[in-house]
Structures are given as structure tokens and as C-alpha cells.
Amino acid sequence: MSGERLAKVLAHLTGDAAHRDVAMPSEAACEASVALLGVSGAQLTLTRGTGRRAYNYATNQIGTLLENMRFVLGEGPCEHSLRSGVPVLVDDLDSWENHERWPLFTLSAGATGARAVFVFPLRSGAIHLGALVLHRTSPGPLTSEQVADAHVVTDVVMSLVLDELTRVHVEVPPPTGMPLRQAEVHQAIGMLSVQLGVSMDEALVRLRAYSFAQDKPVVEVARDVVTRHLRLSPNGRFDPR
Structure with missing residues (x-):
């Protein structure tokens, strides 16, 4: 494009x-x-x-x-x-x-x-x-x-x-007082970016897409990624562990 x-x-x-x-x-x-x-x-x-x-x-x-x-x-x-x-x-x-x-x-x-x-x-x-x-x-x-x-x-x-x-505010918050949920989403985006070899923006898209397709809240999907119960592969498939 x-x-x-x-x-x-x-x-x-x-x-x-x-x-x-x-x-x-x-x-x-x-x-x-x-x-x-x-x-x-x-x-x-x-x-x-x-x-x-x-x-x-x-x-x-x-x-x-x-x-x-x-x-x-x-x-x-x-x-x-x-x-x-x-x-x-x-x-x-x-x-x-x-x-x-x-x-x-x-x-x-x-x-x-x-x-x-x-x-x-x-x-x-x-x-x-x-x-x-x-x-x-x-x-x-x-x-x-x-x-x-x-x-x-x-x-x-x-x-x-x-x-x-799947609206989630992902603007970078102040260092102190960050809600646990938001921290998990940020951490999951960073992990997906590395796992998939994509930008942070694309990692957020993948996170939201999986959330919508599976009918699960974004924060729950993020928690699964962070705790390594879920791993997305570069081709978009997922590996629930």
C-alpha cells in the first residue's frame, strides 16, 4: 500500500x-x-x-x-x-x-x-x-x-x-499508577511484536483481531499472552498452551 x-x-x-x-x-x-x-x-x-x-x-x-x-x-x-x-x-x-x-x-x-x-x-x-x-x-x-x-x-x-x-486505550500512561489491566495489554503488545516480528501497531491489530474472533475481552487475551497460555504465530494461527 x-x-x-x-x-x-x-x-x-x-x-x-x-x-x-x-x-x-x-x-x-x-x-x-x-x-x-x-x-x-x-x-x-x-x-x-x-x-x-x-x-x-x-x-x-x-x-x-x-x-x-x-x-x-x-x-x-x-x-x-x-x-x-x-x-x-x-x-x-x-x-x-x-x-x-x-x-x-x-x-x-x-x-x-x-x-x-x-x-x-x-x-x-x-x-x-x-x-x-x-x-x-x-x-x-x-x-x-x-x-x-x-x-x-x-x-x-x-x-x-x-x-x-475491542476499544482499549493504549496511550503510554504515567509511570506510576498504571492500572494492572493496561499494563498487561502493553506487555502483551510488546511480546506479540517480538514473537510475530511486526510493529507495535500491527501487534495491537493482531491482539484485537484474535479478541474479536474468539469473542473474548482484549484484557483476557492479553493476560493469556503474558502468562504464555497463548502464542500467536507469524501466519496468524494460534497455539493455546
């Missing part, structure tokens, strides 16, 4: 969010991504490590219907991406190939007005948090620039989601 592209995407998302009355920053980012990426709508689907749906948000009714179809039918581009952990870009839902792959979903999705669906998974290592799903009411692919921007938007949305759902 280039710094220039990140700055461009962040400037758009921030400027757009300032004009919207949306409660959560991740939802505002979804709304702003529609114009940035040249699509008709966007939806955010989050799942726990068990695969059950934890949260979803859609910018329009079509997105809501597409997510409900995925959840009920258990097939479609989003379901495929959630299971595989890779992007699924479908520029024409009504193609013969896609009717063969997802017969129930494509038949139902056609009735909503969606003609193209582009799914970008929210991932941290091997942990899959969900997906950002874009749709168009006319067939056609995303351009290479739009795909690159969509990857940046996905990273931004994932960061916002983790901050919202």
Missing part, C-alpha cells in the same frame, strides 16, 4: 464522514466508499471465529437483502470469500458460470437489482473477521485503481471495526 494512495483514500473518507450523521466510524467509511469506488452500495459483514454472524451494516436495502440471502442460503460471493479468505470479484452475477456456482443465490440476487458483487475479506493473519461487500446495479468490473482503493478501504474499515468493538 503506497502512502500516497492511503492518504488519498483517508482524505476522501474523512471528508465524506464529516457530512454524514452516522454513529460508527466504520459505518461512515462504508457510506463514503460508495462514491470513492464507483459502486451502488456497500455492506459490512462481521463473523466470529465460529462462523456465526456478529454484526452487519448496509448502505442500502439491496445490501441488506444480499446479506440476508447469504446468511439464509449459505452460498454466494460473500459466503465464498468468508470461507476462503480471498477476494471474490463478480462482474456479472447473471453469467452461466455464476448460476452454476451459486444457483440459489444468483436467482434471488437478481430480484434485488444487484448485477455485480465485489467482496474483500477483513483479515488479520489467518483470522477472518468478515468482509466488505460492494455491489453494482449494472454489470461490469472494477478498474485496477478501484480494486487498489478497495483494498485500502478494507484495511481502514477493519482498523475502525477493531477499535470500536
